[in-house]
Amino acid sequence: MSSYKQVVILLGAKLIGIDCVLPFAMQLKSEQPELAIHFVFLSAKDIPSVRQNYVLWNGLHSVGKVSVLSSLHSGFAGRLLAASRLLVLLLLLLRRPTVFFAYADLACFPLNWMVAACRAGKGLAVVHAKAIYPFSDALRAEQCQKTDGRDMEFRDSGDRFVLWHPKQLIDYLPFSRAPATILGTPRIYPAWLEYLASLEARDGIQDENGQRVNIGESQPVMAVFYTGWVVIPSLEVPAEQQFRLFFDAVRDECPQAKILIKPHPISNMEKMKEQLSEFADLDITITYAHPQIVISKATLCVFGNGSSVFDDVYAAGMAALEIAIYRPHYKNTGLFDNPGRLSAETRDEMRDALRRWIHQPQTLPEPAQGHLLYPKPINLLQALIDGPSVRGQG
Secondary structure (H helix, E strand, O other): OOOEEEEEEEEOHHHHHHHHHHHHHHHHHHHHHOEEEEEEOOOOHHHHHHHHHHHHHHHHHHOOOOEEOOOOOOHHHHHHHHHHHHHHHHHHHHHHHHHEOOOOOOOOOOOOHHHHHHOOOOEEEEOOOOOOOOHHHHHHHHHHHOOOOOOOOOOOOEEEEEEOOOHHHHHHHHOEEEEEEEEHHHOHHHHHHHHHHHHHHHHHHHHOOOOOOOOOOOOEEEEEOEEEEOOOEOOOOOHHEEEEEEEEHHHHHOOOOEEEEEEOOOOOHHHHHHHHHHHHOEEEOOOOOOOHHHHHOEEEEOOOOOHHHHHHHHHOOOOEEEEEEHHHHOOOOOOOOOOOOOEEOHHHHHHHHHHHHHHOHHHHHOOOOOOOOOOOOHHHHHHHOOOOOEOOOO
């Protein structure tokens, strides 16, 4: 039996990071029921976007305790409350051997204090990759361009650096000299898939008001992953303009379709709803369900810009229709290139793609999946304790 008694998992505002660690925590709890699991948000400002995603929010509470370090109160009272919460956490880390799981440079305050307490309490400090899947070539090139000339190495990258897939090693070499351990693709952990299945069986898919969405038995369903009215540097044409063309094409070719819109957290919801009001004749429902649940209900998934959800679609064996118009550097492949990607930039191309979806679905491209998925080790905690399955730079 392991000497570790608890796992403390640091959370931020990015849902992609929580998408990694929540399946990890669920699988860990399934394999080691005696472990106490604590989720800690650094900032109270991060909670609303997570609470909106009922799948993630309910999942966090189902597997562990959820707390927050900072306070929404300003001034002395807020600082005092945040300091007292940090002290409680430090005592927790000191008193019991802990696996401390974080997504950032551990040398930064207050993470450095937390890690010092963890190590003093004979714990293990772990940094994990935020991305679930390996980067595509185009995405890797974009990341290199963004960080060109910058020293990306963490000053403290933990006692272990967790990757979810061996192909991620090249993506995270600039960050860490810590030994790396491969823990498999969180999206296919058994405990996570069981949770999603039980939630869907009980609640179906919920709309933005928490009501069950009704879908006709023979109604074609598309999932639209919507980002609009924000600056996306890789795009030549704003995404909202392309979505207007797309909904026109839907009106032309398949007005009977059920359209499940999953908005990106950074989207301007007010302007998005204003645009959607122009298409009140279409069967449109906004949902904050987890992408895997939305994808499971659809037979076509539509994107207006690059998104990690592309890989969820490919991993599910489904084609992805991308309506983005990229700048020349990304024109041919987008950011998530795959044989399963179908590009449609004009209204006529969108209409053609929708006709194929409705009348000739067998002609839609087949995605490549093998490079995205990697099996988990037999026991997650033991894999962390035993040490690296691959080595970093140093």
